[in-house]
Structure formats: structure tokens, C-alpha cells
Amino acid sequence: MSSADSSRILALIEVRDRVLTAIRAFFRMHGYCEVTTPVMVRCPGLDQHVEALSTGSGMYLATSPELHMKRLVCDGAQLIYQIIPAFRAEEEGAHHKCEFLMLEWYHTGIGYLEMMQETEDLLRYVIGGCGSKSAGLNFPVPRITVDRLYEDAAGWKPSEQWDEDRYFLDWVQVVEPHLQKIPAVIVYDFPEALSALSQVSSSNSRICERFELFINGLEICNAYSELTDPLVHRERFEHAAQARKAFGRKPYASDDLFLKAIEHGMPMCAGNALGVDRLIMALTGTGHIDEVSLFPEDKDTCNGLF
Amino acid sequence: MLDTTALRKNLKIIIDGDPWIVVDCQFVKPGKGQAFTRTRLKNLIAGHTMDRTYKSGEKIGEQARIDECEMVFLYEQGGAYAFMDNNTYDQVELNVDQVGEALNFMTENMNVEVDFYDSMPIAITLPNFVELEIVDTEPAVRGDTVSGATKPATLSTGYNVNVPLFINSGESIVVDTRTGAYVERVKK
Numbered sequence: 001m002s003s004a005d006s007s008r009i010l011a012l013i014e015v016r017d018r019v020l021t022a023i024r025a026f027f028r029m030h031g032y033c034e035v036t037t038p039v040m041v042r043c044p045g046l047d048q049h050v051e052a053l054s055t056g057s058g059m060y061l062a063t064s065p066e067l068h069m070k071r072l073v074c075d076g077a078q079l080i081y082q083i084i085p086a087f088r089a090e091e092e093g094a095h096h097k098c099e100f101l102m103l104e105w106y107h108t109g110i111g112y113l114e115m116m117q118e119t120e121d122l123l124r125y126v127i128g129g130c131g132s133k134s135a136g137l138n139f140p141v142p143r144i145t146v147d148r149l150y151e152d153a154a155g156w157k158p159s160e161q162w163d164e165d166r167y168f169l170d171w172v173q174v175v176e177p178h179l180q181k182i183p184a185v186i187v188y189d190f191p192e193a194l195s196a197l198s199q200v201s202s203s204n205s206r207i208c209e210r211f212e213l214f215i216n217g218l219e220i221c222n223a224y225s226e227l228t229d230p231l232v233h234r235e236r237f238e239h240a241a242q243a244r245k246a247f248g249r250k251p252y253a254s255d256d257l258f259l260k261a262i263e264h265g266m267p268m269c270a271g272n273a274l275g276v277d278r279l280i281m282a283l284t285g286t287g288h289i290d291e292v293s294l295f296p297e298d299k300d301t302c303n304g305l306f
Numbered sequence: 307m308l309d310t311t312a313l314r315k316n317l318k319i320i321i322d323g324d325p326w327i328v329v330d331c332q333f334v335k336p337g338k339g340q341a342f343t344r345t346r347l348k349n350l351i352a353g354h355t356m357d358r359t360y361k362s363g364e365k366i367g368e369q370a371r372i373d374e375c376e377m378v379f380l381y382e383q384g385g386a387y388a389f390m391d392n393n394t395y396d397q398v399e400l401n402v403d404q405v406g407e408a409l410n411f412m413t414e415n416m417n418v419e420v421d422f423y424d425s426m427p428i429a430i431t432l433p434n435f436v437e438l439e440i441v442d443t444e445p446a447v448r449g450d451t452v453s454g455a456t457k458p459a460t461l462s463t464g465y466n467v468n469v470p471l472f473i474n475s476g477e478s479i480v481v482d483t484r485t486g487a488y489v490e491r492v493k494k
Contacts, residue, residue: 049340090341090362093333168339172359176336194338212337222337247340 012294015130019280020083022129023103026122032079032105037068039085043255046240047196048247051089053098058253061087064273065104066197067258070226073106073269074261081105083276094288095218101276108269112198112209112225115270116143116186119213119221130283137184141213145189153178158191159206167191180217187212197236198224215282223272230263307365310343318350318421321367325350325423334359350421350428353403373422374431379412389420389430398427408432410465411483432483437492438462439478440469447471456488 024034044052044060045067052060062068065084072080086102107118120141127137147157154170179185188211192200195208209225227233237259241251280292290296308319317328330346341362348355350370360366377389377398386399398420405412408430412418419431443459456468459475467481469488478492 047338049335049338091333091335093335096333096335168336168342169359171336171339172334172342172344176334190338196338219337 009294012292015284016280016292016294018130019126019276019283022126023083023122023276025129026125027079027081027105030079030118032081033077035069035072035077035080035082037065037072037082037084038062041068043067043253043258046237046252046254048240048243048249051249052252053087053089060252063088064102066271066273067255069104069106069271070266071258071261073108073226074264074266077106078108079106095278095281097277097289097293100289103274103276103279104272106226106269106271108267110270111268112188112211112223112270115223115225115272116188116211119186119223119272119274123213126279127283136285137215141184141186142182143186143188143211146187146191146207147189149175149178149187159189159204162191162193162206164193176217179214182214182217184213184215187214195227195236196224197227197233199227218278218282219275220278220282221272221274223270226266226269226271228262228266228268230259230266233259233262308367308369309365310360310362312369313343313345313360313366318370318372318423319347319367320370321347325370325372325428326356326367327429329355350404350423351426353401370423372428374419375422376417377420379414379416379418381414389418389427392417400427400430404429406430408483410463410486411436411438411461411481413438413462434482434484435480435489436483437478438481440473440475443469443473443475446474 027034039062040055040059041062042059044063047063050063052063054060064086065082069080069082081103083101083103085099087099089098091098107115120139123137124139147159150156150158150170153175158167189201189207190210192206192208195210198208198210201207201209210223212222213220227236237254241254244251277289277292281287281289284292286292313328313331315328315331319326319328326347327350328345329348332344333341334344335341343360343362345358345360346355347358375391377391380388380390380397382388385402387402387405388397388399390397402409404427406429408418411432416436417433420427421429421431439462440459441462444457455471457471458466459469459473460466461481465486467486467488469479473479473491480489480492481487482489
């Protein structure tokens with residue numbers, strides 16, 4: 001290894017350590033407990049477009065710790081977080097890696113608006129903790145609804161005339177390029193069809209209480225007012241299984257332990273999943289996820305693009 | 307028929323009857339959405355580019371049948387670049403767009419690969435490593451062979467590279483034509 005390579009790695013070890021230390025300090029300061037959930041799971045989620053890596057014997061590597069962390073919330077845990085590797089097959093690119101580091105946290109008693117504030121507080125704390133100037137960010141971070149964003153960038157309102165193909169094609173071709181020109185923005189109130197496990201808005205049934213934070217067009221996190229109703233949970237699982245089938249993908253087994261926990265009772269809460277590698281990219285101004293990896297030469301093999 | 311899994315930089319592909327080369331491709335996946343590949347393609351005959359976005363798994367086109375022929379670069383005259391087949395002495399000409407970035411590293415009498423589509427020369431590929439002379443750089447710093455520090459240097463083609471401090475003007479170096487990076491000094 002050349003001296004230039006090793007000094008790059010040493011600098012990166014330090015940056016990653018500062019970010020992880022600041023994240024843990026922030027959550028400790030706010031009364032959170034760090035938890036660990038299984039990496040090998042029987043039900044890897046319900047997302048139509050997320051493929052889990054099978055480990056054989058009906059088990060998968062977790063695509064996210066969501067379902068297990070929510071079981072802890074149902075058990076009565078009020079403030080929990082963890083930093084855990086997540087695995088998604090067929091995802092490889094400048095902003096995607098088959099294995100990546102995820103920060104996920106749940107805060108009971110609050111909704112997505114308070115979660116937006118908490119996310120900004122975390123961001124500000126981490127930026128301070130790694131001594132990076134402001135990373136070009138100003139607080140408070142501006143907020144825009146999905147409808148408004150699409151009206152500005154693509155000339156239509158997704159919640160009023162839902163068209164999934166058009167929505168994502170426009171996202172890739174005009175909305176994301178539009179977001180790349182904005183240092184930081186919180187995009188919120190997604191169309192109901194993209195609710196996943198978020199709460200539908202009480203004032204407008206066509207939107208859900210979900211937000212994503214973007215830094216220079218890079219999606220950093222995805223958060224919800226979490227769905228709590230057990231019947232709606234069952235509907236969403238069934239609907240997701242059908243959507244996967246219709247798309248030619250194998251539906252995953254439904255997670256009975258999770259559904260049982262929800263039936264037992266899930267408190268009102270907000271949850272957030274944040275890509276740690278992407279946060280480090282944003283803080284260091286790098287354009288490719290390999291540039292913040294300590295082992296960029298270890299290429300994952302998951303049939304993706306390199 | 308090729309689909310998006312075949313997409314990579316420098317793939318040559320026939321789309322609607324025309325040969326294209328992939329100059330850039332990016333994996334994009336919006337939250338809760340399906341994956342896409344954003345591509346920039348260059349028409350191998352006319353030289354213009356177009357941007358296309360494909361859904362993952364979508365069919366794109368046919369694999370282009372490209373014939374490759376080893377030729378020597380003879381000279382440039384009025385924007386036309388002449389190459390000769392070493393066996394048949396046949397000559398062909400390419401324009402500046404077709405020669406493209408190879409210009410940064412190509413010198414007369416260099417052996418290159420010329421790509422033909424339907425008997426038309428459309429592009430060239432340089433060897434991965436070529437030797438080129440440094441025509442301008444700061445004088446060498448003695449003894450400094452370990453620090454990893456570099457300085458700018460101009461090649462005989464006019465292209466600028468970063469080289470270690472111990473390299474002098476008039477010396478030749480090996481350059482990686484895929485990245486444009488310095489590889490090593492040519493021992494005399």
C-alpha cells in the first residue's frame with residue numbers, strides 16, 4: 001500500500017470514529033438506550049423493491065432493523081437506537097452498497113414533525129462533533145412537501161393524481177436533479193401509496209406522515225409517524241406481498257411475532273432510519289460511497305452494477 | 307437482447323439500429339421505489355450524446371458486433387487522424403470526436419486498436435499502458451522518493467499529469483490510459 005493510501009485510510013478511520021462517537025453521545029445525552037437486534041432474520045421486511053440476501057434455511061440478512069426494534073417499542077422501550085449493518089441485494093452504485101451501516105431510532109410519544117426537529121438537532125450535533133465547519137448547511141433546514149416539490153420540478157401533484165411509474169421516472173429525471181441544487185431540505189408528506197409502515201395523515205387520507213432529509217440531493221434518512229393500528233398493519237403486509245408477486249418477486253413470509261407484538265399494543269411513536277455512510281459522504285463532501293469505505297477494494301457480489 | 311444488468315461504461319450497443327457507447331451509467335434508487343439506471347450514450351457514428359433512463363431489468367438493445375483491428379497511428383492533418391493496418395497497409399481516417407480522449411496519450415507510430423462497425427471505423431482504444439515523454443516540469447528534488455508528494459508535469463501530447471518529485475523534464479514515464487495516472491518511470 002502506498003503512503004498516500006495509508007494516510008487516506010487513517011484520516012477516514014478518524015472521521016468515521018468522530019461521527020459514530022458523536023451519534024452515540026447525542027443519543028446518550030437524550031436518554032436513549034442502545035440496543036442490538038438480529039442480523040439474521042426470518043422476515044426481512046415488506047418493501048416491494050427491496051431484495052434481501054438469503055442465507056439459506058429460510059433465513060435472510062436483515063434489510064433494516066425496523067420490525068425487531070418496533071417489537072422492543074411494543075415491549076415498552078421508550079427511547080432506543082442502534083447502529084447496525086443492513087444488507088440489500090442488487091444495490092450497487094455511487095450511493096448504494098449491498099452492505100451499509102444504518103442508524104435507526106425510535107422515540108415514543110412524538111410524531112414526525114417533532115422527529116424532524118430531533119433529526120436536525122442530531123445533524124447539528126454531529127457536525128459540531130466532527131469539527132467539520134457547517135458542511136455548508138444552514139439551520140433550520142428548509143422543509144417542502146412532496147406535492148409542492150413535484151409542482152415546482154415536474155408540474156403535477158402526486159397526491160391528487162397518483163401514478164407510480166410517472167412518479168419515480170420524474171423523481172429520477174427531474175426531482176432528484178432539482179434536489180441536488182439545494183444544500184439541505186426535508187421533503188415530507190409522501191403520497192399514501194408510499195406509506196410503507198407510516199401513519200396516514202389524519203387531515204388528508206391521500207398523504208402519509210413520512211419525511212426524508214436530503215443533503216445536496218443525497219437521501220440521508222427516512223422517517224415516519226409510525227403506524228400503530230394492528231388491522232392496518234395486516235392489510236399493509238398482505239398488500240405488500242401481492243405487490244411483490246405482481247412485480248415477479250417472491251413474497252416474504254409475514255412476521256407473526258411482529259404482528260402479535262403490534263396487536264398487544266404499539267404506542268404512538270416516530271422512527272427514523274439514517275444511512276451512516278451517506279451522512280459521512282455529506283459531511284466530507286465526497287461523491288461516491290466507496291470513498292468513505294475503509295475497504296473500497298472489497299467489491300460485494302450481489303449482481304449489482306459496479 | 308441486453309437488459310440493464312449488462313450496462314457498464316464503454317459497453318457498445320445497438321439501439322434502434324444505431325451503434326452507441328455507454329460513456330456514463332449510474333445506479334439510482336429513490337426511497338420505496340424501484341431501481342433505475344441513468345445512462346449517457348454517445349453515438350459511435352455521428353458523435354452526439356443522449357441521456358436515457360432505464361428501469362432495472364428493462365431491455366436496452368442488441369450487443370454491437372464490433373470488429374477490432376490493430377493499426378498504427380500515422381499522422382494528423384486538418385483534423386483527420388490517419389491509421390494504417392500493419393499487415394495489409396490499408397489506411398483509414400477518424401475525426402477528432404471519434405479519437406476522443408485517446409488524444410491525451412496518443413503519439414505518432416503508436417500501435418492502437420481501431421474499432422469497426424459495419425466496416426466503418428468508429429473509435430479507437432489505446433493500450434492500457436503507454437510510454438510518454440515529459441516535456442515540462444519543475445526540476446527534480448533529490449533523494450525524495452518516499453514521501454508520496456507529487457508535482458504537475460506536461461506530457462509531449464500536451465496532457466498534464468501528476469508525477470513524483472524525482473522525475474525530470476526529458477524523461478519518459480508510463481501512463482495508465484484508462485485513468486490518466488502516472489505509473490512508473492521508464493528505466494533507461
